[in-house]
Amino acid sequence: MREAFVDRDILTGDDEAGMAALAAEVRALTEAVVRTGVASAEAASVAAEVAALTARLKATRRVHPPYGTVGESGMERQIANPVTGHLNPIAPPVDFKVSEEGIVRAEFTLPTVYEGPPTFVHGGVSAMIMDQVLGMAAAATGTAGMTATLETRYRRPTPLGVPLTVEAKASRVEGRKIYADGTICGPDGRVTVEASAMFIAPQTRPGA
Numbered sequence: 001m002r003e004a005f006v007d008r009d010i011l012t013g014d015d016e017a018g019m020a021a022l023a024a025e026v027r028a029l030t031e032a033v034v035r036t037g038v039a040s041a042e043a044a045s046v047a048a049e050v051a052a053l054t055a056r057l058k059a060t061r062r063v064h065p066p067y068g069t070v071g072e073s074g075m076e077r078q079i080a081n082p083v084t085g086h087l088n089p090i091a092p093p094v095d096f097k098v099s100e101e102g103i104v105r106a107e108f109t110l111p112t113v114y115e116g117p118p119t120f121v122h123g124g125v126s127a128m129i130m131d132q133v134l135g136m137a138a139a140a141t142g143t144a145g146m147t148a149t150l151e152t153r154y155r156r157p158t159p160l161g162v163p164l165t166v167e168a169k170a171s172r173v174e175g176r177k178i179y180a181d182g183t184i185c186g187p188d189g190r191v192t193v194e195a196s197a198m199f200i201a202p203q204t205r206p207g208a
């Protein structure tokens, strides 16, 4: 387990940009798959081409997804993270900024691939984005942790295909516990999702 945290290839420059471009194309492919109206014979033909592409990528495999170079936080960036990772086709991706006051914020738009109720964002996707933003708000206190609790309150349906805003801030730190609160707002500024989470920092090991 510990191995997985440290044993990472680091991508830089053109290598990272090339992989991000690949992920962007696969993201576009995923959206095209859920919306295509092609006939089944054409779908089967495309599936065969995609299988051939998958085989090309699997020709060389890393043990774990790579990280990016050290960012503003001084930590290696998780470029394959499912929320923020530009290398991960399932990530929207959401580009968060952290203010000096520790407010983590992003504007983003979710396409159809994240649909839950018709024309609205799946609640689990909203929860995943909240987990990430709240975790980053906790980390902005100087202590990152694992999510221990995550409460989401769905106030209104969150629309797909329009600009959304997500924001979070840590409210307090009690020993190893860091508490944070946040919201997702629609384009009209009204809150669609509220969330609160508690993160627990890893226990400091003697001699670590």
Ligand SMILES: CCCCCCCCCCCC(=O)SCCNC(=O)CCNC(=O)[C@H](O)C(C)(C)COP(=O)(O)OP(=O)(O)OC[C@H]1O[C@@H](n2cnc3c(N)ncnc32)[C@H](O)[C@@H]1OP(=O)(O)O
Binding pocket: 073, 075, 131, 132, 133, 134, 135, 136, 139, 144, 145, 146, 147, 148, 149, 200, 201, 202, 203
């Ligand atoms: C820019 C860089 C960005 C970096 C920012 C990155 C952001 C990433 C955000 C995504 C984060 C995730 O999704 S993390 C993945 C989802 N989360 C997980 O898988 C966590 C799984 N759970 C665990 O690994 C563990 O249970 C922990 C680490 C949460 C806690 O284990 P532990 O460290 O052994 O805790 P332990 O000593 O027993 O307890 C310490 C205190 O916490 C309490 N406690 C322990 N667990 C819980 C709990 N689930 N809910 C409530 N309270 C709890 C105990 O009662 C105790 O209270 P007292 O007696 O002291 O009062």
